[in-house]
Amino acid sequence: MTKSTSLGRHTASGLAVAAATAAAVGLVASPASAAEPWESLTVPTTYASISVLPFDNKDAYAKSVPFCFDECSSSPKLWQRTGGTWKQTTPPSDAEVGVLAGTGVNDLWVFGSRYAATGSYRFNHYDGTKWTSNLNPEPKNAEVLDAEAVSRNSVWAVGNYRATDGGWHPMATHWDGSAWKTTKLTGIEGQFNALDVNSDTDIWAVGYRDKGDTTGDYQPLAMHYDGTEWREVPVPETPGQMYMLNEVISNGPNDVWIASGSKVSQGNGKTWTRHDTPASWPKFAYHNGQLYAGLYGSPKLVRWNGTAWVQDTSLTQGAQVDQLTTTPDGSLYAVHSEGNSVFWYNAFLSRLAPPTTG
Structure with missing residues (x-):
């Protein structure tokens, strides 16, 4: 899940993916636009893919990856938004900017790789x-x-641990304010791609298990942490196919959504039910009690109405949604874009304010 406190693989790297037919997944008719319109915000730079880590309606961090041709550098750049104005920030000198997480402009974690011989x-x-x-x-x-x-x-991170035998294993690590403490699931070949943290005692992590039978024979992996131990939650498999989970969001331990491409399943703590999206690579976020999915393809934004995905036409710019994320005040942010990443590309940033009460 892409929340205000996380920024990682939720921003996909490809551009538009051909959409599945709406009828095949039970997409219902498009409703009227949302009562509260999206606010259009400035992006930190142009001609680059953008991902944001917002904290409120004025402060945020962002990562941009410029597009380049032939001989050029495309190293990610780091940006800070203070009072509504973006400025470039010097990143750490010993690594590229990768995954971002944090609680405010004075509390930012950057996870990245240092490209050296080893x-x-x-x-x-x-x-x-x-x-x-x-x-x-x-x-x-x-x-x-x-x-x-x-x-x-309290910061949680997931990914993979590369053992001395050359195998990759799922890994979860936790910052307790003074040190990182890592859990290595060495009994499983594979990795975690995404996590969703409701609290320190209610965490989901998803990715894949390498079955090792044939090349590319990956199966979904979902695990839940209850504050004491990580426990694997069985997920329906698709034998012989590459099926890697890349998105998760939960609304409590008995209401969790997982996705692989356009394959989407909802779990109630006992069983999983398929509710595939009409286009691929959903990015999930909750707003005003409703589950939204931003998609690559058409439609680019849908909402779950309890029985089916409903097209939402309120986000007008762009051809796909690259990221959805929420802030503690209940605002919903969307990074959306258009272009083919070769000859032209436009990125947009929009905010849907929290619902008013009273």
Whole structure:
């Protein structure tokens, strides 16, 4: 799940994917636009893919990856938004900007790779003024692919752990305010791609298990943490097919959504029910009690009405949604874009304000 405290693989790297037919997944007719319109915000830079880590309606961080041709550098850039104005921020010197997580402009974690002969994975912290470099206790082995902050003293991250035997294993690690403590699931070949943190005692992580039978024979992996142990939750398999989970969102331990491509399943703690989206790579977020999915393709935004996905036409710009994320005040942010990433590309940033009460 892409929340205000996490930014990782939720921003996909490809561009538009051909959509499945609406009838095949039970898409219902498009309703009128949302009562509250989307507010259009400035992006930190142009001609680049954008992903954001907002904290409120004025402050945020963002990562941009410029498009380049032939001989050029496309290293990610780091941006800070203060009072509504973007400025470029000098990233840590020992790693590329990868996954972002944090609770505010003076509490930012950057997880990235240092490209050297042996390779290493860096955990860096920024207090708004200075960087504290590589806090990863095992930089040659522990790679983070998604992260989420509960508070300044509680940050969760998942990815993979590369063992001495050359195998990759799912990994979860936790910052307790003074050190990172890592859980290595060495009995499983594979990795975690995404997590969703409701609290320190209610966490979901999803990815894949490498069955090892044939090349590309991956099966879905979902695990839940209850504050004491990680427990695998069985997910229906598709034997012989590549099926890697890349998105998860939960509304409590008995209401969880997982996705792989356009394959989407909802779990109630006992069984899983398929509710595939009409286009691929859904990015989930809750707003005003409703589950939204931003998609690559047409339609680009849908809402779950309890029985089916409903097209939402209120987000007018762009051809696909690259990221959905929420902030503690209940605002919903969308990064959406159009272009083919070769000759032209436009990114947009929009905000849907929290619902008014009273």
